[in-house]
Amino acid sequence: MAVISMGDIKKGVRLEISGVPYRVVEFQHVKPGKGAAFVRCKVKSFVNGKVVEKTIHAGDKFEIPNLEYKTMQYLYDDGEMYQFMDNETFDQLGLTYEQCEDASKWFKDGVNVEIILHNGKAISVEAPETMELEITETGPKDKGDTTSGSKKPATLETGAVIQIPYHILTGDIVKVNTVDCEYLEKVKN
Numbered sequence: 001m002a003v004i005s006m007g008d009i010k011k012g013v014r015l016e017i018s019g020v021p022y023r024v025v026e027f028q029h030v031k032p033g034k035g036a037a038f039v040r041c042k043v044k045s046f047v048n049g050k051v052v053e054k055t056i057h058a059g060d061k062f063e064i065p066n067l068e069y070k071t072m073q074y075l076y077d078d079g080e081m082y083q084f085m086d087n088e089t090f091d092q093l094g095l096t097y098e099q100c101e102d103a104s105k106w107f108k109d110g111v112n113v114e115i116i117l118h119n120g121k122a123i124s125v126e127a128p129e130t131m132e133l134e135i136t137e138t139g140p141k142d143k144g145d146t147t148s149g150s151k152k153p154a155t156l157e158t159g160a161v162i163q164i165p166y167h168i169l170t171g172d173i174v175k176v177n178t179v180d181c182e183y184l185e186k187v188k189n
Contacts, residue, residue: 004062009039021046021065046124049101068117074107103127105160106178127178
């Protein structure tokens with residue numbers, strides 16, 4: 001199995017620590033005046049979404065986690081878990097709120113998501129990188145705000161809140177980057 005060492009650490013790298021898969025969300029290479037260089041990083045667990053700080057030294061080695069991705073369709077929230085359906089076998093799978101924490105604000109009936117499997121067991125979910133969603137609530141259009149870079153908050157049909165330009169109104173459909181929670185563009189009607 002492939003290994004990751006201190007020099008390979010960067011944002012987005014996946015590594016396995018004590019049998020748990022993590023993703024690096026922040027890192028900083030540190031070269032102290034005395035002693036060896038090291039990497040101080042924050043890693044996020046795929047299993048429970050918790051972020052922990054880790055210091056990685058020159059000799060430390062980590063395995064790359066055995067992660068598989070399976071496209072499934074979001075069905076509904078049953079009050080205890082989010083339910084998904086395999087598009088090929090039509091089998092249903094439930095994931096807890098904790099496992100879906102980051103992606104759940106993008107769940108919309110019928111949307112295809114990536115279920116993350118670790119050693120064959122479903123552990124987390126990722127929403128599509130971009131989605132087209134309707135704005136259900138936002139402030140009115142203000143005159144004179146067409147050229148300034150200022151933005152206003154808007155609630156999308158999934159419940160997520162993003163910042164949008166002032167000329168976008170309730171009922172408009174916008175393209176959104178779900179990774180960074182950012183407005184990309186207005187979709188032509």
